[in-house]
Amino acid sequence: MLRTRGWIHAWLLLSPAFVFLIAFTHYPALTTLWNSFFTTPRGRRPRRWAGLDNYDTLIADPVFWKVLGNNLIYALGTIPLSIVIALAMALWVNRQFTGRSFVRMAYFTPTVLPMIAVANIWMFFYTPGFGLIDQIGSALGFGQTNILGSADSALYGVMAVTIWKEAGFFMIFYLAALQTIPVSLTEAARIEGAGSWTILRRVTLPLLMPTTLFVSINAVVNSFRMVDHIFILTGGGPDNASSLLLFYIYEVAFRFWDTAYAATLTVVVLIFLMGLAIGQFFLFDRKVHYR
Amino acid sequence: MLMTKFKAAAAALAFAAAPAAADVDLQFYFPVAVGGAAADTIEELTAQYIAENEGVNIEAIYAGSYQDTVAKALTAARGGNAPQLSVILSVDMFTLLDEDLLLPFDDFATSEDDKAWLNSFYPAFMENSKTDGKTYGIPFQRSTPVLYWNKEAFAAAGLDPNTPPTTWDETIEMGKKLTLRDDAGNVSQWGVRIPSSGFPYWLFQGLTTQNNAILANADGNEVNFDDPKVVEALQYLVDLSKEHEVMAPGIIEWGATPKAFFEGQTAMMWTSTGNLTNVRDNAPFDFGVAMLPGHERRGAPTGGGNFYLFKGASDEQAKAAFDFVKWISEPEQSAKWTIATGYVAPRPATWDTETMKSYAADFPAVLVARDQLEHAVAELSTYENQRVTRVFNDALAAAITGQKTAEAALKDAQAQADEILQAYR
Secondary structure (H helix, E strand, C coil): CHHHHHHHHHHHHHHHHHHHHHHHHHHHHHHHHHHCCECCCECCECCCECCCHHHHHHHHCHHHHHHHHHHHHHHHHHHHHHHHHHHHHHHHHCCCCCCHHHHHHHHHHHHHCCHHHHHHHHHHHHCCCCCHHHHHHHHCCCCCCCCCCCCCCHHHHHHHHHHHHHHHHHHHHHHHHHHHCCHHHHHHHHHCCCCHHHHHHHHHHHHHHHHHHHHHHHHHHHHHHCCHHHHHHCCCCCCCCCCCHHHHHHHHHHCCCCHHHHHHHHHHHHHHHHHHHHHHHHHHHHHHCCC | CHHHHHHHHHHHHHHHCCCCCCCEEEEEEECCCCCHHHHHHHHHHHHHHHHHCCCEEEEEEECCCHHHHHHHHHHHHHCCCCCCEEEEEHHHHHHHHHCCCEECHHHCCCCHHHHHHHCCCCHHHHCCCEECCEECCEEEEEECEEEEEEHHHHHHCCCCCCCCCCEHHHHHHHHHHHCEECCCCCEEEEEEECCCCCCHHHHHHHHHHHCCCCCECCCCCCECCCCHHHHHHHHHHHHHHHCCCCCCCCCCCCCCHHHHHHCCCEEEEEEEHHHHHHHHHHCCCCEEEECCCECCCCCEECEEEEEEEECCCCHHHHHHHHHHHHHHCCHHHHHHHHHHHCCECCCHHHHCCHHHHHHHHHCCCHHHHHHHHHHEECCCCCCCHHHHHHHHHHHHHHHHCCCCCHHHHHHHHHHHHHHHHHHHC
């Protein structure tokens, strides 16, 4: 009797979270999967069962492979770099010096700005002819650049914005973690005769590992999720050179109105992200905690 | 806010006229692509109509960009709440037909008077409104690209400031004189600027039309992307940068184009007539506006939005919506709209009003777009329009950035477009 009541209690307490999780995460994920097996319904043609046709289309779709490749370059380029920069900035502003609060604020500002505003600022930096980069360049005697307008550099132009935006955000986590490391540990190491480099490598970094795991998972998720700036900067162009998976899904769903194919792409991204998350937790989780 | 005021005003009128028949309520979605004045003008006109017509309530809903508006209309229609009336890109007609959402205007134009009205628009605009002999769109906020040139830069280069190029060859010839380089060889002023970001197909369609090519058929299920004349036009566009070096290389941003013109980065630019007021207000030098240069012929695409009637409306609603569209396209209302925005008035009758005549006398540049209509063709529009134009845009971008040759890029685009359109043949 008491046990049943305990159960009811537990379920009641869980239910609000459960309802939202199911309504906004699990149910949409399942309908997405279900929709990916049908054709897109149009007013004149109702949807019909398509089996794996959409997946065949996906495998034969050169744009899909292109944006997947772009997304890998984007992830490999932005994740390590923004983490390293974040760590360097955090170590720097963790020390005592005059103007520390100002530097901290300056580092964190990109995070506070909305992505669309950031993209517009960078749009001005990149504008050929009279943008900031070209104004500085022409003062130094260089010619015009067209970073976002050439297929070779557009993706890197987009990546620079991401790193600029992300590094400050991750810095906050590192800064918080650094402040939890007891001073006594570094002092003890110093008494034992360890130099700064050794302290960083053998004491600070291992103690920061849980934060690094957290930050890297966030960075991976963001590298598939943050596409707002692409709308402003390049629109995925030229010729899909700077398009990413999520941006492509948006286009297929809300510009081409091919909802079934968009669902198929979403399923692939879901599987991809699930794999990454599971891998990260299972592989790294054992190693991150300093014992 | 404004909406509730309209309703209150309309309700007050309805009460005054009581006991009138039950009110007709309409929802009307409109996009704004050119800034604040446009939204105010639409709301003003709607309010005026409501005040003049008892028993009709029109809820004018600002729905964002063109892209947002079609997305909202489609989503609302899927949820069974389609608006009765909306302004949407003229090129989205086939998409909306494919979703089975449109009512033809012909069903409501029963009187002789109405039929005459349907035929009173510039034919160039109606090309994007008709298919299968029915009219689904009524031109409203329509534009066309024109050439703007900097008269001071022309004079400085030793050219006649009042003579813009009229052919492709003259563009190159004058462009070479207008392209200025410093001692190190870095360009400080380009000859011409034809923006190619986002929707390069639109301005490119100027070139293809001038080369006597038509990109899509009237049924919206065939395209001619790999027509040798289209390849030639693309080669010309690529060569402006590559061969003749009179235009900046790579993709050229559409949004930054007027600014580049004001800054003296380019002596000529191609852009929409929708920028006319912007250039008039901001160019720090004397400028001219001309038709796009020709080649085999003069030519330009049209662009912009049409009125559409949506299925799901009751008979009274559809009739009221039809009547509203007819009213707003009348010369006086249309003149007001054109002056407020810079869009090209879609009926010759509008240009004959005193308001328009005095406006044009004061600012003759507005007539260029109207005169160019004689040479204009339908904007590229097919079934699955966004997808087909995307394929085409990608091909143009690939050629402009040197990833593919013009011919190879367009061949690929043709093959992809054929595959997409297969289902509609």
